[in-house]
Amino acid sequence: MTKDHNLKVILGEEKYNQIHNSKVLLVGAGGIGCELLKDLVLLGFGEIHVVDLDTIDLSNLNRQFLFRHKDIKQPKSTTAIKAVSGFNFHNSKLVPYQNSIYETDVFPLTWFDSFDLIFNALDNAEARSYINKIGLFLNKTILETGTTGTKGYVQATIPGQSACYDCTFRETPKTFPVCTIRSTPSQPVHCVHWAKNFLFSSLFGEDDDSVEDNSLEGKDASELGTDNQEELQALMKESNELIELKRSIVDESFEDKVIEKIFVKDIENLLKIEELWQQRTKPTPINYTPEYKAEILKITKEQLGTGQKLWTLEQNLSVLISSIRNLQARYSATTPIEFDKDDEDTLDFVVASTNIRSHIFNIPLKSKFDIKSIAGNIIPAVATTNAFIAGFSSLLSLGIFNNPDAFKDTRAIFASEAKDRFLSSGELDHPNPKCSACSVTRGVANIDLSLTFRQLIDALVEKYGYDEEIALSVGSKILYDLDLDDNVEKSFTELKVKYGDHLEILDETDVKGTVELYIETNTDGKITLPELVIPDKPKPVEEKKSEEDEDDDDDLEVFEENDEDELLIVEEKSIVSSVGGKRKLEDAEDNEPKKVKV
Amino acid sequence: MSALMKARLQEERKDHPFGFYAKPKKDKDGALDLTQWEAGIPGKEGTIWENATYPIQLQFPPEFPAKPPKVKFDQGFYHPNVYPSGTICLSILNEEQDWSPAINLKQIVLGVQELLDTPNPASPAQEPAWRAFQKDKATYQKKVLDQAKKYAT
Ligand SMILES: [Zn+2]
Numbered sequence: 001m002t003k004d005h006n007l008k009v010i011l012g013e014e015k016y017n018q019i020h021n022s023k024v025l026l027v028g029a030g031g032i033g034c035e036l037l038k039d040l041v042l043l044g045f046g047e048i049h050v051v052d053l054d055t056i057d058l059s060n061l062n063r064q065f066l067f068r069h070k071d072i073k074q075p076k077s078t079t080a081i082k083a084v085s086g087f088n089f090h091n092s093k094l095v096p097y098q099n100s101i102y103e104t105d106v107f108p109l110t111w112f113d114s115f116d117l118i119f120n121a122l123d124n125a126e127a128r129s130y131i132n133k134i135g136l137f138l139n140k141t142i143l144e145t146g147t148t149g150t151k152g153y154v155q156a157t158i159p160g161q162s163a164c165y166d167c168t169f170r171e172t173p174k175t176f177p178v179c180t181i182r183s184t185p186s187q188p189v190h191c192v193h194w195a196k197n198f199l200f201s202s203l204f205g206e207d208d209d210s211v212e213d214n215s216l217e218g219k220d221a222s223e224l225g226t227d228n229q230e231e232l233q234a235l236m237k238e239s240n241e242l243i244e245l246k247r248s249i250v251d252e253s254f255e256d257k258v259i260e261k262i263f264v265k266d267i268e269n270l271l272k273i274e275e276l277w278q279q280r281t282k283p284t285p286i287n288y289t290p291e292y293k294a295e296i297l298k299i300t301k302e303q304l305g306t307g308q309k310l311w312t313l314e315q316n317l318s319v320l321i322s323s324i325r326n327l328q329a330r331y332s333a334t335t336p337i338e339f340d341k342d343d344e345d346t347l348d349f350v351v352a353s354t355n356i357r358s359h360i361f362n363i364p365l366k367s368k369f370d371i372k373s374i375a376g377n378i379i380p381a382v383a384t385t386n387a388f389i390a391g392f393s394s395l396l397s398l399g400i401f402n403n404p405d406a407f408k409d410t411r412a413i414f415a416s417e418a419k420d421r422f423l424s425s426g427e428l429d430h431p432n433p434k435c436s437a438c439s440v441t442r443g444v445a446n447i448d449l450s451l452t453f454r455q456l457i458d459a460l461v462e463k464y465g466y467d468e469e470i471a472l473s474v475g476s477k478i479l480y481d482l483d484l485d486d487n488v489e490k491s492f493t494e495l496k497v498k499y500g501d502h503l504e505i506l507d508e509t510d511v512k513g514t515v516e517l518y519i520e521t522n523t524d525g526k527i528t529l530p531e532l533v534i535p536d537k538p539k540p541v542e543e544k545k546s547e548e549d550e551d552d553d554d555d556l557e558v559f560e561e562n563d564e565d566e567l568l569i570v571e572e573k574s575i576v577s578s579v580g581g582k583r584k585l586e587d588a589e590d591n592e593p594k595k596v597k598v
Numbered sequence: 599m600s601a602l603m604k605a606r607l608q609e610e611r612k613d614h615p616f617g618f619y620a621k622p623k624k625d626k627d628g629a630l631d632l633t634q635w636e637a638g639i640p641g642k643e644g645t646i647w648e649n650a651t652y653p654i655q656l657q658f659p660p661e662f663p664a665k666p667p668k669v670k671f672d673q674g675f676y677h678p679n680v681y682p683s684g685t686i687c688l689s690i691l692n693e694e695q696d697w698s699p700a701i702n703l704k705q706i707v708l709g710v711q712e713l714l715d716t717p718n719p720a721s722p723a724q725e726p727a728w729r730a731f732q733k734d735k736a737t738y739q740k741k742v743l744d745q746a747k748k749y750a751t
């Protein structure tokens with residue numbers, strides 16, 4: 001095709017051909033993945049394989065531009081490929097997979113090994129860590145990306161040379177116990193979470209909309225924050241009544257029913273549970289009478305002022321009523337309404353109900369502007385950020401291809417909200433010697449699963465010179481150690497070890513470093529172990545204990561790692577970004593707090 | 599299980615304070631499950647909790663060490679800061695309070711031991727022990743001593 005010409009001129013014939021003869025893997029076809037696929041196709045990568053288990057959802061359409069309304073419920077992988085086929089000017093071979101990346105029968109290690117480069121466009125840390133490990137097993141470079149709102153990063157992982165994905169510790173978003181949200185809020189953020197994720201989605205969301213964060217089933221006392229049976233029963237009753245309430249959404253009296261139930265009756269019910277209020281200030285239900293409502297309805301839009309203003313209780317009630325009326329008019333069972341901070345009706349509803357609840361529980365009220373930023377941050381996906389982060393990822397890949405000096409030549413790129421510099425770039429970090437992922441020695445073992453652990457232990461002792469004091473484990477299961485020798489005569493199959501498992505060998509005498517073997521299998525009665533150079537385990541330096549070393553007040557949290565003089569400073573998340581209950585929403589926006597080494 | 603979580607929990611298998619025990623539980627396949635532990639907390643000498651070792655169960659979530667383990671005594675354990683389900687109300691075990699990823703098992707079990715004889719009446723988790731501790735020390739002592747007999751070592 002003639003379109004080749006420009007690209008050849010820009011990249012040079014040699015680079016163009018390298019790219020054109022390469023085979024790459026793209027993991028994820030969501031926010032970043034759609035952008036990246038477009039970029040890779042336009043750069044003319046020879047073969048692009050795309051893995052995504054998900055199907056397309058309405059909420060994807062505002063940033064996953066390869067998808068249209070008609071594609072809803074279709075697989076992301078095949079749909080994305082169909083969409084880019086229209087501009088596949090370099091005739092890239094495009095291969096979709098609607099599978100989970102963890103499926104070792106579909107994606108065995110040899111399959112990963114067939115790619116020249118792996119592009120991550122993932123939405124969660126677990127999958128990133130899994131691909132990271134695959135990269136470490138195969139010595140394969142990964143281009144890793146992530147975004148949160150207007151922040152984002154692109155970072156290459158070059159095994160043996162650069163830091164890996166797990167070299168830095170990541171905090172996970174804070175979660176609030178259900179009962180804090182549902183019955184005993186104490187901060188504005190609790191009320192925002194309640195208004196948006198519980199109340200709004202229960203009333204206007206899809207019927208089966210998962211309010212799973214706030215449901216009580218399958219949770220234990222510490223997640224719930226209580227095991228007061230009376231309280232749990234009250235909450236259960238509340239939820240059931242809410243479902244009832246939703247049925248009257250078309251009634252004219254809906255607004256009164258909502259207010260009377262949510263801000264009067266539910267609160268009265270909570271007040272009956274005395275234990276809840278022994279150590280807490282009691283909430284006060286509002287006094288909602290026809291006369292009071294008449295006063296409320298007199299409030300004009302002008303009186304509400306700008307979004308920066310703090311509204312009174314009455315002003316909040318007036319906003320609530322008008323937003324309910326608007327939402328009622330828009331609602332139909334087939335097109336449920338999703339909260340969107342830029343959808344005035346949904347925002348007004350959440351702002352007003354947040355503030356009314358705050359008032360009831362003696363929590364400071366917040367302006368519409370403040371609540372918008374708290375509620376809006378919960379789904380931090382910005383199409384533009386995804387686009388340019390994906391763009392950088394594709395451009396950086398050009399410099400990594402067939403480049404033995406990639407570690408030196410590649411830059412990590414960060415987009416931040418810093419005033420003076422929107423983008424920053426830096427050299428790749430060196431591996432963290434204490435990283436529990438890349439400090440492990442890795443290899444591939446080939447094992448007949450009908451053999452016994454005894455046979456493996458003998459082989460390990462012979463091959464690597466262990467004495468018998470080792471612990472063998474797969475994932476969270478320790479299958480053998482000196483005190484657990486009743487398993488030695490069992491076969492791998494009996495112990496549920498299978499193809500694709502990662503078998504860890506821990507030297508309990510603390511001499512050799514940890515080894516992890518990827519298990520491939522045969523039926524020839526053989527155990528074949530890889531040639532490995534196992535370094536000695538680094539000697540632990542004596543811990544200097546400073547128990548009282550707690551830091552409060554400033555916004556930096558300092559962890560002292562076990563040994564050496566290395567401090568890791570984690571920027572503590574602001575309260576705004578810690579409203580993370582729904583963090584796992586469907587996109588590739590999983591950026592973690594930045595880590596600074598000093 | 600993340601590589602960090604695994605390394606941390608493997609490390610926790612050694613070095614427990616004197617008088618304590620802590621180990622992963624055996625699952626139905628005969629393997630040890632690193633996410634489910636049981637530990638024993640000896641009551642401090644010279645307190646009404648002495649001469650007994652109180653078993654606790656620790657459950658490590660997939661996000662450990664970013665999130666704390668769930669720690670429970672037996673159901674119905676008598677202590678003002680233990681929920682009827684056995685769940686322990688202790689700030690270092692609470693993500694919103696003092697949990698930090700640097701906290702290790704040793705600090706947790708020592709923290710639980712400390713809590714035994716120094717309950718915090720400001721955060722009651724169960725009615726009977728909390729009320730007795732506040733208003734009826736004799737009953738409280740007797741109940742604690744009875745419980746110590748049950749867990750006598
Ligand atoms: Zn690493």
